[in-house]
Amino acid sequence: MFDIQVSNSSSIDSVDFENIAFGQVFSDHLFVMDYDDGKWQKGRIQPFGPLTLNPATMALHYGQAIFEGMKAYRQPDGGVSMFRPGDNIQRFNISAVRMCMPEVPEDIFMQALVELIQLDKAWVPNNENSSLYIRPFLFATDSHVGVRPSHSYRFVIFTCPVAKYYDKPVKVKVEFDYTRAAVGGTGAAKAAGNYAGSLYPTKLANDQGYDQLLWTDAKSHTCIEECGTMNAAFVVNGQMIVPATSDTVLAGITRDSAIKLAQDLGIDVVSRTVQVAELEKAAKNGTLNEAFGLGTAATVSLMSTIGFKEWDFELPDPATWTIAHQIKDALDSVRLGRSEDTHGWNIPV
Ligand SMILES: *Cc1c(COP(=O)(O)O)cnc(C)c1O
Numbered sequence: 001m002f003d004i005q006v007s008n009s010s011s012i013d014s015v016d017f018e019n020i021a022f023g024q025v026f027s028d029h030l031f032v033m034d035y036d037d038g039k040w041q042k043g044r045i046q047p048f049g050p051l052t053l054n055p056a057t058m059a060l061h062y063g064q065a066i067f068e069g070m071k072a073y074r075q076p077d078g079g080v081s082m083f084r085p086g087d088n089i090q091r092f093n094i095s096a097v098r099m100c101m102p103e104v105p106e107d108i109f110m111q112a113l114v115e116l117i118q119l120d121k122a123w124v125p126n127n128e129n130s131s132l133y134i135r136p137f138l139f140a141t142d143s144h145v146g147v148r149p150s151h152s153y154r155f156v157i158f159t160c161p162v163a164k165y166y167d168k169p170v171k172v173k174v175e176f177d178y179t180r181a182a183v184g185g186t187g188a189a190k191a192a193g194n195y196a197g198s199l200y201p202t203k204l205a206n207d208q209g210y211d212q213l214l215w216t217d218a219k220s221h222t223c224i225e226e227c228g229t230m231n232a233a234f235v236v237n238g239q240m241i242v243p244a245t246s247d248t249v250l251a252g253i254t255r256d257s258a259i260k261l262a263q264d265l266g267i268d269v270v271s272r273t274v275q276v277a278e279l280e281k282a283a284k285n286g287t288l289n290e291a292f293g294l295g296t297a298a299t300v301s302l303m304s305t306i307g308f309k310e311w312d313f314e315l316p317d318p319a320t321w322t323i324a325h326q327i328k329d330a331l332d333s334v335r336l337g338r339s340e341d342t343h344g345w346n347i348p349v
Contacts, residue, residue, distance in 0.1 A: 001111055002031070006119070007047035017125050020163045022297070023133070027123040027159045031112045034141070035102050035153040043112055045119060048158060058150045059139035065192035066095040067137035069296045070253075072117055072124055072159075072349065074131075075337035080124045081346035082134070083335050085113055087253045092136060095189035100149040101138055109136070116157055117349040125161045131335075133162045133297070139192075162297075169304035169318060170211040170293070172227060174276055175201060176309060180226065181248035182218035188247050195229065202228070210307055212293075216276060217248065224274045230293030230301060231255035234279060235323045237287045240269040242294075254294040254331070260343060261330040267323055279306070283313040290321045300328040 007028045015025055026048050033043035059065045070088040072080050089110060093103040113134065117124070124132040136157040140150030178201035181187020186194055198213070205213050212228035224243055226232055231252040233242045240262055245251040262269040282288035283306065293301040302324055306313045318324070333339040337346065 001043070001108075002115060003042060003044040004115070004119070005044065005046045010122075012122055015161065017127060017130065017161060018163075020125075020130070020161055022162050023160055025160055027120040027132070027161065029116060029119050030156055030158040031116045033104075033108070033112070033155045035155070036151075038151075040102070040105065040108065040155075043108065043155075045112075045116055051154075051156070053141075054143035056143040056145055057140070058142045058144055059192075061145070062140070062147055063191070063193040063196075064099055064101060064140035064150055065137065066092065066099055066101065066139075067135060067190050067192065068092045068095075069190075070134045070136075071162075071296055071335070072132040072134060073335045073337070073346075074124050074126050075346075075348075077337075080117060080121055080132075080349050081335075081337065082113060082117070082349060083347075084253050084257070084345045085110065085347050087256075088136070091190070091251065091253070092138070095191060096138060098186060098189040099191050101140070101153055104138065104155055112157055114349045117159065120159060121349070123159065123161050125163075127163075130161065130163045133160045135160070164298075169302040169315075171209065171305040171307070172212045172214045172291075172303050173205045173208065173210040173307035174224070174309070175205070175213040175215055176221045177201070178213075179218040180213075180215040183247050185218075185248070188245075188250055190250070198229070208307075210305075214306065222276055224276055224279065225249050227293040227301075227303070230295035230298060232274075233258065233292050233294055233324075234274065234282075234288065235290035235321070236279075236282045238268065238289065240267055240323050241274055242269065242271045243274045244271045252294055252296075254296055254299065257331060257334075257343075257345065258294050258300075258327045261327055261334070262323070264342070265326055265330060267326070276308070280308050280313075283308070288313065289316060290318075290324050291315055292324045299331060300324055
């Protein structure tokens with residue numbers, strides 16, 4: 001189905017799989033497919049390497065660019081499975097529509113993932129806590145100055161072996177001034193510009209000693225939306241509370257998996273609007289037991305501190321937590337093929 005040019009040298013022997021810096025080590029091949037003349041052209045798999053771009057490439061000027069992030073895991077029998085790739089493909093196309101870009105046909109996308117990962121199967125780590133991160137992206141390639149949708153696009157997938165993302169629990173600050181996403185905006189899409197816009201407010205928080213922001217709604221800054229580039233979850237009085245998805249809260253696949261696994265485990269879990277005030281009250285009266293982020297890169301990322309307007313709340317010692325650990329263990333064991341995949345989430349390559 002695709003043209004395949006196999007690399008005649010591999011850099012795999014230079015990789016220390018026990019100590020991989022996240023997103024800095026790339027597998028030997030990538031997948032490329034261009035959209036020209038109103039249709040998708042034949043895809044190709046080729047050695048990983050630089051892309052050459054005209055300086056007027058529209059994505060660089062007007063930001064028509066989207067991405068996805070997903071993972072493949074080594075299975076006990078030595079095989080490799082991707083985790084819920086169909087959901088990432090669907091979300092990619094939702095992002096494409098929002099940014100006025102052509103959708104990638106689902107079957108071609110899936111086939112590209114399978115063939116690319118099969119070719120670079122040796123790059124899927126064998127060790128605990130590690131996986132192959134998969135980065136599909138799409139960007140506008142017309143060489144044109146002037147704002148309009150591009151006519152041509154390039155779709156690329158590359159992969160990176162990765163270890164854990166954050167090592168220690170993160171300090172987060174509730175953001176009351178800046179906004180990640182607004183109703184009617186692009187927050188539900190994985191559009192490149194969303195992340196660019198979050199950098200400066202995050203840097204200001206970093207300067208104050210926080211690692212990440214807890215984003216609030218654009219209009220009133222009274223409801224918690226997301227944690228950095230992850231979905232957020234809280235445990236109050238033993239109940240797991242997850243902000244509901246919306247135009248401004250991205251529908252994370254880790255979030256959805258965590259909710260379903262929580263239900264399987266008999267954990268009391270709800271998805272609803274979460275007020276900053278109720279969290280602060282729970283923090284004050286000792287019922288805010290756990291807080292964590294949910295996302296593909298970090299999986300379950302524990303919070304150590306939540307900075308409210310006037311004060312910092314220190315969460316209880318994670319050793320006393322129960323729900324975040326249960327969710328992480330359940331998620332890990334499904335993805336690593338150690339427990340039964342009752343939801344049909346693992347897709348072998
Ligand atoms: C990607 C992303 C998430 C997490 O989605 P997953 O599918 O779980 O990786 C959450 N919020 C934002 C803003 C994101 O970009």
